[in-house]
Amino acid sequence: VNSSSVFTVRYFRTTAVRRDDVVTVNTPAFAESVTEGDVRWEKAVGDTVAEDEVVCEIETDKTSVQVPAPAAGVIEALLVPDGGKVEGGTPLFKLRKTGAAPAKAKPAAAPPPPAAPEPVAAAAPPPAAAPIPTTMPPVPPVSTQPIDSKPVSAVKPAAAPAAAPPGEAVPSRGARSEHRVKMNRMRQRIAQRLKEAQNTCAMLTTFNEIDMSNIREMRAIHKDPFLKKHNLKLGFMSAFVKAAAFALQDQPVVNAVIDDTTKEIVYRDYVDISVAVATPRGLVVPVVRNVENMNFADIERAIYELGEKARKNELAIEDMDGGTFTISNGGVFGSLFGTPIINPPQSAILGMHAIFDRPVAVGGKIEVRPMMYVALTYDHRLIDGREAVTFLRKIKAAVEDPRVLLLDL
Helix, strand or coil: CCHHHCCCCCCCCCCHHHHCCEEEEECCCCCCCCCEEEEEECCCCCCEECCCCEEEEEECCCCEEEEECCCCEEEEEECCCCCCEEECCCEEEEEEECCCCCCCCCCCCCCCCCCCCCCCCCCCCCCCCCCCCCCCCCCCCCCCCCCCCCCHHHCCCCCCCCCCCCCCCCCCCCCCCCCCCCCCHHHHHHHHHHHHHHHHCCEEEEEEEEECHHHHHHHHHHHHHHHHHHCCCCCCHHHHHHHHHHHHHHCHHHHCEEECCCCEEECCCCCCEEECEEECCEEECCEECCHHHCCHHHHHHHHHHHHHHHHCCCCCHHHHCCCCEEEEEHHHHCCCCCCCCCCCCCCEEEEECCEEEEEEEECCEEEEEEEEEEEEEEECCCCCHHHHHHHHHHHHHHHHCCHHHHHCC
């Protein structure tokens, strides 16, 4: 049998087109209330990225959306300039897949140990100490020649330093400079909403003060068992959030809002409290929902999870949509007193402040107590002074004595 005609060997080769696919990554879909955003690139053309590594962020009016790499590869092209506007589905960049994560750089080899030093000959003994002199040294003779004087006009000034080459800026001492930075979308939206609140609402602020002695004592007694059971720290924020939900149910008009389109008052039977959180990009207000059904542990857990999302820039639009009432805690920065601005379309906002020891009258005696000023800014078009003051006093009573919440007083 002729062996040359029996076997036919076929070879299969993986082409570069299959191994190194080029994919185009598009802008993810936005929420209904967001139409466009600005791109801020984290990577450049030619950079190697791992799967799920962030390539760019899209800043919208409410939050930033991270766009990760769908697979490991190399950035081949950026289809939108830095700072450019994009809509949902807009092509962002092209990625050439490599099929594996980028190899980590190997640690540098340890340098060889230094050669042993050659033996050094024994050091010579130190010279013998010189004898201590017993007589004073001779005084030099004073010259009888007149001192050679030089007139001031004969003194030539030192050469001036060489002038800087043309085209090179010379920094002047004491010069003042300034630089401009474009406002990001979130900051622009915050400015717009705050100004709208001032132009729309008839804002009025009422104040009160809260004695924090009892809530401090409760926290000191129960913080360790609370941490052990719930793996959460017991703070003051949960007490104020729960007290606000209690007061909102007692005064439902503070939880309502005016619909300017239909000229109707919308009463909400649920309590969603927005908690203001400061981030490097601006102030965000994630929402703790259905607070009326939560206990202290549930509130602390929700606030902790939303705070972690805010710090990691992972807040979604859904986390900040809605909200019937807002609490802003300027006390974490040491604020003593302030008047918060309503977060539209809500009708009221509670401002917390720092706790300071102050002398107060208790039972006809002067005592030093930990006190906090609180402020309630409300829309006077909807909420009258009686409801606002009653609401704030309800919060004061629930925080000063949490048993009020248990007894529904």
